[in-house]
Amino acid sequence: MHRPTLAGSLPRFGVLTAGVFVLAVATAVPAVADAEVEAEGARALDQNVTLTFSAESESGSAGISKLEVVLPEGITPRDITYKEGPDGWKLTPADQGYTVAGPKLSVGEDAEYVVTVRQLPDAKSLVFKTLQTYGDGKVDRWIELEDTGGDGHGHGHPAPRLELKAAAPGAKLVSASPTEEEPTTGALSSDTASGDPTTGTSTPPADSTEGDDGMPLAVPLGIGAAVLLLGGGVWLFRSRRSGSA
Secondary structure, X not given: OOOOOHHHHHHHHHHHHHHHHHHHHHHHOOOOOOEEEEOOOOEOOOEEEEEEEEEOOXXXXXXXXXXXXXXXXXXXXXXXXXXEXXXXXXXXXXXXXXXXXXXXXXXXXXXXXXXXXXXXXXOOEEEOEEEEEEOOOOEEEEXXXXXXXXXXXXXXXXXXXXXXXXXXXXXXXXXXXXXXXXXXXXXXXXXXXXXOOOOOOOOOOOOOOEOOXXXXXXXXXXXXXXXXXXXXXXXXXXXXXXXXX
C-alpha cells in the first residue's frame, strides 16, 4: 500500500497555511475609509468647475449628519454654489468655508455632494480640510496633509486633496465680483488717491456771494439800504417841517 511521503505533504500544507494566514489578515484589518474630492481634468484658473466630494462613514452606530469644510487659499465662500447632495441637506457659508448638513444618513451610508467653484486659484493642488459629524456627536477629522497611518493600519485621516493641471494658455484670474467688494462707508475726497484717508466728511465749496473776508455780500448791502432809507426819512421829515413853517 502506497503512503504519501512527508516531502509530498509539505507543499500542500504550506499552501493551506498561507491561505489561512491571508484570510486571517484580510478579516482582521478594517476597511480603509477616506474623504475625497474629484474634478475630472481640472486645471488651475479654470472657471465654473464642478467638484464632487465624498466622505465614507466610519461609524457602525450612527449616520453622518454634517460636513464642515475649510476652503483653501484663493477660494472664498462666495465662490461656492451648491448643486446637489443628500435629501434635505443644505449648504451654509461660514467664515473660512462652508457647512453642508441635513437629516442624518443611514448607518454606514457615505455622504456625497456636488458644488461649483467660480474659479480655481493658480495652484498645483488644493486641500479641503473637513470635519465629519455623526448623529451621536462623534467627529471624524479629515484634516491631515498626509496619510500618517494614525491607527497602525495605514488608516489616517488625510484631508481631501485635488491635484490641478497647469493653467491653460491665456488663462487669467478674473476680477472679483461686485458682491465681493468691500462697501464704502462714506464719500472719499480726492486726497484719498494720494494716500491720505478721510473721515467721510467733505468741506462744502465756498459760496460765490461771500466777500474776501468770508462775510456774505448781502450783509453790507442790507446795511447800506438801511442807511439810505433812514437818510431819506430824515430829509422828508425836514422838508415837511420847513413847508409848514
